[in-house]
Amino acid sequence: xxxxxxxxxxxxxxxxxxxxxxxxxxxxxxxxxxxxxxxxxxxxxxxxxxxxxxxxxxxxxxxxxxxxxxxxxxxxxxxxxxxxxxxxxxxxxxxxxxxxxxxxxxxxxxxxxxxxxxxxxxxxxxxxxxxxxxx
Amino acid sequence: xxxxxxxxxxxxxxxxxxxxxxxxxxxxxxxxxxxxxxxxxxxxxxxxxxxxxxxxxxxxxxxxxxxxxxxxxxxxxxxxxxxxxxxxxxxxxxxxxxxxxxxxxxxxxxxxxxxxxxxxxxxxxxxxxxxxxxxx
Numbered sequence: 001x002x003x004x005x006x007x008x009x010x011x012x013x014x015x016x017x018x019x020x021x022x023x024x025x026x027x028x029x030x031x032x033x034x035x036x037x038x039x040x041x042x043x044x045x046x047x048x049x050x051x052x053x054x055x056x057x058x059x060x061x062x063x064x065x066x067x068x069x070x071x072x073x074x075x076x077x078x079x080x081x082x083x084x085x086x087x088x089x090x091x092x093x094x095x096x097x098x099x100x101x102x103x104x105x106x107x108x109x110x111x112x113x114x115x116x117x118x119x120x121x122x123x124x125x126x127x128x129x130x131x132x133x134x135x
Numbered sequence: 136x137x138x139x140x141x142x143x144x145x146x147x148x149x150x151x152x153x154x155x156x157x158x159x160x161x162x163x164x165x166x167x168x169x170x171x172x173x174x175x176x177x178x179x180x181x182x183x184x185x186x187x188x189x190x191x192x193x194x195x196x197x198x199x200x201x202x203x204x205x206x207x208x209x210x211x212x213x214x215x216x217x218x219x220x221x222x223x224x225x226x227x228x229x230x231x232x233x234x235x236x237x238x239x240x241x242x243x244x245x246x247x248x249x250x251x252x253x254x255x256x257x258x259x260x261x262x263x264x265x266x267x268x269x270x271x
Contacts, residue, residue, distance in 0.1 A: 030195040077216045
């Protein structure tokens with residue numbers, strides 16, 4: 001499909017180094033105090049063995065990569081959380097332009113390339129944002 | 136329009152139904168929230184126009200505040216987002232409505248999809264679908 005968008009080939013990569021402190025702050029920001037994220041003693045008894053980052057921490061980083069590259073553009077994003085990441089690893093968000101030219105293959109990885117979040121972003125036309133009745 | 140549930144115990148899979156409205160939550164993008172966000176992402180929130188990524192954390196907060204308590208071990212498996220091209224503003228109050236849109240059992244797993252809609256000042260900012268595997 002031809003695209004009217006003239007998009008850069010790559011999203012600007014964005015990175016954060018996660019830590020227990022940042023995880024605690026993200027838990028406070030989202031009210032998500034699930035012990036799998038914030039309690040090492042609890043996490044030790046899970047299949048992961050250690051606390052894992054909130055999945056939407058990486059998703060937020062991915063949105064920042066899009067925003068840094070394109071601004072706050074109308075878009076549709078569809079991603080899967082394919083693998084959890086231990087607290088303490090670096091998260092790197094980025095993406096490559098799709099062949100169709102109207103969006104990106106997007107991902108969040110660790111510094112050694114393990115894919116944590118993966119999916120597609122497509123730009124969409126601006127539509128009215130006036131809210132009708134919620135639900 | 137769905138219906139509000141009067142569930143009083145833990146929100147197990149059987150307590151949900153498609154179309155069920157779980158509630159509406161207000162989240163203010165105040166200085167405390169911006170401070171947390173800045174410390175997490177090592178970015179000062181200097182502008183009146185904030186990062187759209189703040190809509191994700193607000194969506195998750197609203198999702199987590201409704202339908203409590205929940206069984207331990209739920210998994211956030213996937214996420215769809217539609218952004219309408221309007222960044223949130225410093226100090227703005229977001230109204231976030233959350234409801235159940237799909238409920239199904241596949242291959243022994245209990246799947247629930249929640250829809251979230253964020254609005255402010257009469258404008259839609261984000262619509263999202265939170266795909267989860269429910270533990271019990």
